[in-house]
Amino acid sequence: MRESLHTIQRDMIMLGNQIPLFILDRLLELSKPDMKGHVANLALEFFSPMEPTGDPQTKLSSNSLELAPLSDHGRLHCLEVFRLSLLGSSPKPKPREQNWRLKTPQQLIHSxxxxxxxxxxxxxxxxxxxxxxxxxxxxxxxxxxxxxxxTRSLFLNLMAFEQSHIDxxxxxxxxxxxxxxxxxxxxxxxxxxxxxxxxxxxxxxxxxxxxxxxxxxxxxxxxxxxxxxxxxxxxxxxxxRRWNAWRASLKHKYFSNPWSIISFIAALVLLARFLISHVVEIV
Structure with a gap:
């Protein structure tokens, strides 16, 4: 039973299987008139097992979702609702401003x-x-x-949605x-x-x-x-920055465990004793 539910959830989250939310809302109203306008919240509850984060951000109400830019002309559907819940309502950092755009696969950051x-x-x-x-x-x-x-199917469909909507x-x-x-x-x-x-x-x-x-x-x-x-x-x-790489390499090679630290300190002590004895002999 649980496996069947997971299969249904994965099928319903696919971009090609989306049904406009207002149609689902109308169907729900026919069977349960008191549930009109609750489709968005029910959808979030249904898809909550697929949440890729620790604490599902499903606090968006159906009213707030109706104000979303994509809600006009009945275009809002379950995949969009789920995407909005993942992004939440808090402000995100702004992208950098450039006078030109180069749309090619690029590396954002190192491994x-x-x-x-x-x-x-x-x-x-x-x-x-x-x-x-x-x-x-x-x-x-x-x-x-x-x-x-x-997770793979979820992200693929969310990315496909973003790639196919210019707005x-x-x-x-x-x-x-x-x-x-x-x-x-x-x-x-x-x-x-x-x-x-x-x-x-x-x-x-x-x-x-x-x-x-x-x-x-x-x-x-x-x-x-x-x-x-x-x-x-x-x-x-x-x-x-070369200093950061050098410091990290030094820490990894010589200070990764207590014995390395002890050996390093012992080497410093021996070096200090040698230098002191050498100076004393010269004097």
């Missing part, structure tokens, strides 16, 4: 492994909105992402491409899991890496319009 080598740390954000990614003091704060067997923002696409850039290997996934940023129910970390790497193939993306473009520039500037 987790590369960023760690430059001394950048990763922490799980206390907030759960997909947009709530911050970079401060050399630390990248990312909200938790829950990955299950329906729609690319926020979900920006997030997925950002995560795809971060994740190049099973090791990247493993470290994000260790930080509490990724939780998954797939067979292995390698499957998660493959999921993201496949999601973004053939996606045409305007890097300048991404709400993560400015943050990515800040991270990349930090990454390029």
């Amino acid at each position: 987790v492994t590369e960023l760690r080598e430059a001394g950048i740390r990763f922490r799980k954000s206390e907030k759960d909105g997909l947009w709530d990614i911050k970079f401060k003091g050399g630390t990248l704060w990312i909200p938790r992402l829950l990955i299950h067997d329906g 729609c923002s690319n926020d979900i696409t920006s997030y997925v491409i950002f995560m795809d850039n971060l994740i190049n290997s099973a090791e990247d996934v493993g470290y994000l899991h260790k930080c509490g940023i990724i939780e998954h129910w797939l067979g292995s970390n390698a499957e998660v890496a493959d999921l993201f790497n496949r999601l973004c193939k053939e996606v045409v993306f305007d890097i300048n319009s991404s709400y993560l473009s400015i943050l990515s520039e800040e991270v990349n500037r930090h990454y390029k």
Whole structure:
């Protein structure tokens, strides 16, 4: 029974299977007149098991959804409602301003492994909105992402919706491409899991890496319009500083465990004793 429900949820979230919300609302009114206008909330409740975040942001009421830019002419449907609930109502960072737009697949940011080598740390954000990614003091704060067997289909359909609507923002696409850039290997996934940023129910970390790497193939993306473009520039500037890379390498090689620290201190003590004895002999 549960497996059948999951199959129905995945089918109903597909872009090609969408039915305008006003039709569903009319059908609901015929059977339950007192439920008129509640279709949006019922849809969010039905799709809540597919939420990729820790705390579903399903606080949008049907009234607030009716005011959404896409609600005119009966165009609002379940996939749009679900997308709006993921993005929430809080303001997102603005994309960087450019006088030109180059719509080609581009890399927003380096992988987790590369960023760690430059001394950048990763922490799980206390907030759960997909947009709530911050970079401060050399630390990248990312909200938790829950990955299950329906995540690939969910993101594919959300991205397809954004790609096919010129009047729609690319926020979900920006997030997925950002995560795809971060994740190049099973090791990247493993470290994000260790930080509490990724939780998954797939067979292995390698499957998660493959999921993201496949999601973004053939996606045409305007890097300048991404709400993560400015943050990515800040991270990349930090990454390029030679001092950060040298410090991270030193810490990884010589201070990764207590024994390395003890050995380093012992070497310093021996060097100091040698220098002192040498100076004394000269004097």
